Amino acid sequence: MKLTKTAPAAVAEGDIRASDADRDRVAEILREALAEGRLDPEEHAERIDTVYRAKTMGELEPVLRDLPAARGSRPQPDPGGAAYGPGAPVPDQNLVAIFSASVRKGRWRAPARINAFALFGAIEIDLTEAVFAQQQVQINATSIFGSVEIRVPENITLRSNGSGVLGSFEVEFNDAEDADAPQVLVNGYAVLGSVEARPKRGAWIRDLRDRLRDGRRDLRHQLREEHRERHEQLRQEVWEGHLRLRAERRERRDRFRK
Structure with a gap:
């Protein structure tokens, strides 16, 4: 049998x-x-x-x-891994600096999408102490005669899909060793301005x-x-x-x- x-x-x-x-x-x-x-x-x-x-x-x-x-x-x-902070999804955030400055830093819950627009102004986005409520964060950065500066923890993945028109669009690519680590994608363009994104050495999301x-x-x-x-x-x-x-x-x- x-x-x-x-x-x-x-x-x-x-x-x-x-x-x-x-x-x-x-x-x-x-x-x-x-x-x-x-x-x-x-x-x-x-x-x-x-x-x-x-x-x-x-x-x-x-x-x-x-x-x-x-x-x-x-x-x-x-599901584990992708969710780094408790609570409901965070709504998209808009940062605008027209002949002024806008700063987002400290301990805050990063949304899935951040829209940054600088016209003759300066924007600073610091994610080194942010709580990542989801795995991927997309930053749409537009700089016209202005600047957008982005800082992220060094153990996350950083990518970009942008360009500069008579300006500077510089993103220091970074690959996290952990496949489930947060991912930050920077899109947009700089016209006679600058967009810069890079990891901040010594800042770790694990802490x-x-x-x-x-x-x-x-x-x-x-x-x-x-x-x-x-x-x-x-x-x-x-x-x-x-x-x-x-x-x-x-x-x-x-x-x-x-």
Whole structure:
């Protein structure tokens, strides 16, 4: 008799194990719902507790079922690698400098597309401390009698597709060793102006990702502590109410006996 091997049963989507990034993403939606008044503090605390106790994607779905963020789709597993920061997609950003200067730097969430236009002005885009919410960022840079300067971490991929017309369009190509590292593509042109993009030596996105992970861990701890304190407060209020009712019943009983 010939034995046949049966293929293992596929895991249902709701049974997929939830990651820390999945829980953080759902918690962020709940925080926005609290800020918008869609949830009151008690509902928010209950759902946050459910989120950080969830083991699977199916356990995360109910906490978002009645919120606008959940209308399009159920929570999706974190694909890993490409997503470097939590939260919803960032809208496109426009930077304009006309006889002026525009600077974007520090710790900020980089959108999928940045449009930069400099006319007799200067624009600086510094991505060395940015949170990459997606793997690819496209920068459309136009410089007319102006300048656009772009700095990126040295462990990401940097590419360009631009040209200079009586101007300078210089991009220092860079290939990241990690295939899942963020990619920055610089497009556009420079007319009697300049567009320059290059890695900033010594700036590594890995360091920022470590800090973000530590920040998420501290945030989860803070939320759990807040929930524990709220739960203890509610339990104390219930107990005090119970004692008041007992005292009132005893007082009524004593008056009846008299």
